[in-house]
Amino acid sequence: MGRLHFFAVFSAAVLFQFPAVASSGNGSHGNALPAPVTDADYIDNGAPDPAKVELGAQLFFDKILSGxxxxxxxxxxxxxxxxxxGLSLPVGEGGRGLGVTRDTGVGDxxxxxxxxxxxxxxxNLGAREFNRLxxxxxxxxxAIFPNGIDSPAGFDLPDGLDGPLAVQAMFPVTSATEMAGQPGENSIADAAAADNLAGSNGVWAQLAERLQGIDGYVGQFVTIFDDVNTAxxxxxxxxxxxxxxxxxxxxxxxxSPFDRFLRGERAAMSLSAKAGMRIFYSPRKGNCASCHGGVFQTDHSFRAIxxxxxxxxxxxGEFDYEDFGRERxxxxxxxxxxxxxxxxxxxxxxxxxGHSGAFNTLDAMLRHHFDPVASLYAYDIRQAVMPSRPDLDSRDDRAISDPTVRASIAAANELSPVSLSEREIGDLVDFLHALTDPAMLDMRDDVPGSLPSGMVLAD
Ligand code: HEC
Ligand code: HEC
Incomplete structure (x- = not known):
């Protein structure tokens, strides 16, 4: 039933050159073109307090939040x-440098x-529909958890968080590998290792104490937050x-050109990108929108591919080197x-x-989609981009070279193979490029000039 309905909508859309289909509540899903994105799709109607944004920029770049x-x-x-x-898997605290130049650090x-x-x-994580991170x-x-949000902290999560995105920001600082450091190295790492996040000397209290001691931050917190009067x-x-x-x-x-197209600027997308869009939204061709439906090309579901x-x-798993994904x-x-x-x-x-950064190019990721199981078996780990260190390297391919694990991942696959000509693949790639907002091509302005803590910004 549902599928037939989508198909009917889709055929009509093809006939009328894809008029945007009105969104039903939380965004249209499935194989129909989404409605254009509007301010109302975002928290605060897409216009948060600029002073809060400026403070957030400084904190986002400040190493003062790491153990x-x-x-x-x-x-x-x-x-x-x-x-x-830019890496398949990040290099956490202890590494040096930025992006693909980052190394794994030296000595202790x-x-x-x-x-x-x-x-x-x-x-786009400020859009309301991104409520699973x-x-x-x-x-x-x-609803049963503080702030109405489930998280790794469960009932220990403090109140007063604005939404899922704010909840997420509580956690990188609690991870030994990402930001806290190893037990014995600093008191924040010790608290994290003891699972003391919300306690009086927990990770979050210690970080707040650091911020309370930096005048350039205190003034901003007092101005921005009604419930902050003193450090x-x-x-x-x-x-x-x-x-x-x-x-x-x-x-x-x-x-992006796609957004402008949806808003009625028919010439915003190239002919090949439009052809790629048809393939993306056609159940008989790419069938991409059966999972990547909706305003932001995701239905926020969990799938095995x-x-x-x-x-x-x-x-x-038996040898600890697996990642069970959503089952966790x-x-x-x-x-x-x-x-x-x-x-x-x-x-x-x-x-x-991909969740493990397995594919280094868009082309490789797409070709994986076209025949997932064959691609899994043919996978060459040399395309993964990570700084080499023999002991780390030796752990990278344990799961993929274990025949039992590989067979289980293959058996769980839910993505049916897709057959497209090389020309159609080129069109599909052009469509994916039409999802790029040109404002995101030059983001140098995001980097603050300096930080109240005096920490350097170099990596
Ligand atoms: C060492 C690298 C590293 C650092 C540092 C780091 N992150 Fe992340 N971030 C990741 C990884 C890896 C994931 C995905 C983890 C997962 O899904 O299990 C992630 C996920 C996220 C997500 C979820 C995105 C989504 O679409 O679900 C957000 C938001 C985010 N990080 C913001 C932050 C913020 C804010 C900080 C600083 C407080 C931070 N990250 C620090 C590596 C890092
Ligand atoms: C059955 C659902 C499903 C269908 C159909 C599907 N995808 Fe995906 N796609 C996924 C999932 C799930 C992931 C993430 C997998 C992971 O992280 O391991 C993904 C990842 C991707 C990525 C990588 C994004 C990133 O940030 O890592 C691209 C690109 C992509 N899909 C494009 C497409 C295109 C193009 C099509 C149509 C040819 C398509 N997908 C069809 C489920 C699907």
Whole structure:
């Protein structure tokens, strides 16, 4: 029934050269063209308080939020790398440098392990419909938890967070590998290792204390937040709210040729991009919109598409080197190897692709989609982009070279093969490029000139 209905809508859309189909509530999904994005799709109607955004920018780039003062959010989500890091898997605290130049560090400070998942791009996360974050959706709406949001902190999550994006910002600082450091190295890392996030001497209280001691920050917090009158009132939740405001404001990306086309500028897209759009939205051709439907090319569901498991994994499976994806959140074995369907906005800028960064080019990621199981078996890990270190390298291919694991990932695949001509593939790629908002091609202005903490901005 549902499928027939979509098909009817779709055929009509083809006949009338794709008039935008009106959104039904939270965005139209499935194989119909979405309605154009509007301000109303975003929290605060897309216009958060500029002072809060400015504070958030500073915090996002400030290593003061890391245990060992050596890494910021921007290290893994940099404007110079499409709000990611250009690597298959990030190099967390202890590494040196930015993007693909980053190394694994030296001596006692060197990284202990790779971060097990690809750093996603942060575009449009201020839109209300992005209410499940992380590749497995472990930050998601759920009325029984504080702020109405489930997260790794469960009931320990403090109140006062603006939404899922602010909730997310509470967590990188608690991860040993990402920002906190190893136990014994600093007191924040010790608290993180003891799972003391929200306690009186927990990770969040210690970070708030650091901010309370920096005059250039205190003044801003007092001005922006009604419930902050003195330095002592600053909580890490205020910082998280400011960071979320910055991410939402600066990385709203809804002025691509595709957006302009949907708003009625028929000439905004090239003929080949329009041909690619038809393939993308056609159930008989690309069938992409059956998962990448909706305003931002995602229906926010979790699907298994047999992307190779590169890197150390999340500690799942018999030998700990697997990543069970969505099952880690739901506990349901049906969800094993399912990962979140990502938005495809600015996707041409966000290589490498997949939850483990397995594919280094858009072309390779697409060809994986066309025959997922064959691609899984043919996978060559040499395309993964990460700084080499023998002990880390030796753990990167354990899952993909384990025949049992590979067979399980293949068996879980839900993506049917697709057959397209080379010309159609070229058109599809042109369509994906038409999802790039030109404002996101030059994001140098996102980098603050200096930081109240006096920390350097170089990596
Ligand atoms: C060491 C690299 C690293 C650092 C530092 C880092 N992140 Fe991330 N970020 C990641 C990775 C990897 C993921 C995906 C993790 C997962 O899905 O399990 C992620 C996910 C996210 C997401 C979710 C995006 C989505 O679409 O679901 C947001 C938002 C985000 N990070 C913001 C931040 C902020 C804010 C900070 C600083 C407080 C930060 N990150 C620090 C690597 C990093
Ligand atoms: C069955 C659902 C499904 C269909 C159909 C589908 N995809 Fe995907 N796609 C996914 C999932 C899930 C991922 C993420 C996989 C992962 O992280 O391991 C993904 C990832 C991607 C990525 C990489 C994005 C990134 O940031 O890493 C691109 C590009 C992409 N898909 C394009 C397409 C195109 C083009 C089509 C149509 C030919 C298509 N997809 C059809 C589910 C689907």
């Amino acid at each position: 060992n003062l050596n890494i910021s959010c921007a290290t893994c989500h940099h404007p110079f790398a499409g709000t990611g890091d 400070d060197a990284v202990h392990e790779r971060v097990p998942r690809n750093a996603p791009a942060l575009f 992380f590749h497995d959706g472990r930050v998601q709406l759920n 002592d009132d600053i909580r890490f939740t205020h910082a998280a709210n400011a960071i979320a405001a910055f991410e939402a404001a600066n990385w709203r990306a809804d002025n 047999a992307v190779p498991q590169v890197g150390p994994g999340k500690g799942d 959140v739901t506990g349901n074995p049906m969800d094993r190897y399912r990962f979140r369907v990502p938005s495809l906005r600015n996707v041409a800028q966000t290589a490498p692709y």
